[in-house]
Amino acid sequence: xxxxxESRLSAxxxxxxxxxxxxxxxxxxxxxxxxxxxxxxxxxxEAVLLEATAEVAPREAIWPVVRSRVRxxxxxxxxxxxxxxxxxxxxxGFVIALAVPRxxxxxxxxxxxLWTSFGYGLVDGTPISISVVEEETEG
Amino acid sequence: MTDxxxxxxxAAGDDRAFQLLVERWQGRVLGYLARVLGSETEAEDxxxxxxxxxxxxxxxxxxxxxxxxxxxxxxxxxxxxxxxRKKIARFLPFVGSEHDVSEPxxxxxxxxxxxxxxxxxxxxxxxxxxQREAFVLRYDARLGQREIARELGTSVSAVETLLHRAxxxxxxQLGDWT
Numbered sequence: 241x242x243x244x245x246e247s248r249l250s251a252x253x254x255x256x257x258x259x260x261x262x263x264x265x266x267x268x269x270x271x272x273x274x275x276x277x278x279x280x281x282x283x284x285x286e287a288v289l290l291e292a293t294a295e296v297a298p299r300e301a302i303w304p305v306v307r308s309r310v311r312x313x314x315x316x317x318x319x320x321x322x323x324x325x326x327x328x329x330x331x332x333g334f335v336i337a338l339a340v341p342r343x344x345x346x347x348x349x350x351x352x353x354l355w356t357s358f359g360y361g362l363v364d365g366t367p368i369s370i371s372v373v374e375e376e377t378e379g
Numbered sequence: 380m381t382d383x384x385x386x387x388x389x390a391a392g393d394d395r396a397f398q399l400l401v402e403r404w405q406g407r408v409l410g411y412l413a414r415v416l417g418s419e420t421e422a423e424d425x426x427x428x429x430x431x432x433x434x435x436x437x438x439x440x441x442x443x444x445x446x447x448x449x450x451x452x453x454x455x456x457x458x459x460x461x462x463x464r465k466k467i468a469r470f471l472p473f474v475g476s477e478h479d480v481s482e483p484x485x486x487x488x489x490x491x492x493x494x495x496x497x498x499x500x501x502x503x504x505x506x507x508x509x510q511r512e513a514f515v516l517r518y519d520a521r522l523g524q525r526e527i528a529r530e531l532g533t534s535v536s537a538v539e540t541l542l543h544r545a546x547x548x549x550x551x552q553l554g555d556w557t
């Protein structure tokens with residue numbers, strides 16, 4: 241069988257022949273046992289190739305990864321939740337700022353103010369620690 | 380829904396449409412990239428990059444019924460870029476020891492397909508690059524001859540000849556599988 245005929249059979253099998261040529265090829269296959277045998281061999285081999293080139297399943301879904309890489313940043317929205325978070329952060333900042341050690345001359349008065357403002361008692365003019373308060377309470 | 384319709388919806392901000400498109404094509408893109416890159420792990424990486432690019436380029440896509448060709452043009456460029464980064468000078472898939480060729484089968488029932496795939500990989504390595512590329516676009520990417528001709532910058536009849544020669548050579552090496 242010539243290259244040209246085999247090439248035509250291959251194209252016929254592939255479905256890429258124009259309709260008139262495809263019809264002529266089919267008519268020839270109906271009449272010619274040699275070409276029909278060749279065509280059947282092509283068909284079997286085609287099935288092998290399709291099996292060997294079947295789709296490959298992803299190990300993990302691709303879409304979520306793609307989505308996370310292309311997701312545009314959410315526009316800024318001022319929400320109650322955001323406002324609450326900001327208020328909490330401000331309060332925490334205030335407490336930290338007051339707790340940071342100051343120069344000697346200002347420590348006593350600052351600590352006094354702090355502990356007084358939080359309602360803890362003073363022992364001999366110095367603030368008591370929480371642990372001392374707890375021990376005294378338990379005792 | 381057609382690929383074009385999904386692309387149009389995706390470009391208009393419908394993520395569900397993009398998701399359907401990715402899920403429809405991921406297996407085919409992975410098969411193609413695994414063949415070209417010689418590694419399923421790398422193929423998954425590059426497939427993600429490919430679909431990110433599809434997403435980013437959706438606005439420039441013209442819905443003219445050629446989505447597959449457009450998609451695989453992107454996949455092909457991403458694969459080339461990956462191979463270039465790996466300092467492989469030419470686009471020569473499956474050429475032997477430079478590549479992490481394949482992973483073991485994931486399940487027992489995949490064994491035949493895995494062995495067949497491996498046999499095809501070895502056989503493809505013996506083909507001229509042009510035949511190999513036409514074959515991979517036809518079988519792994521499942522592009523039509525007209526689309527392959529466009530991708531390779533040649534005529535449909537030249538593609539037909541490339542495929543015919545490739546298959547004749549492969550049949551000699553894979554005859555036992557028929």
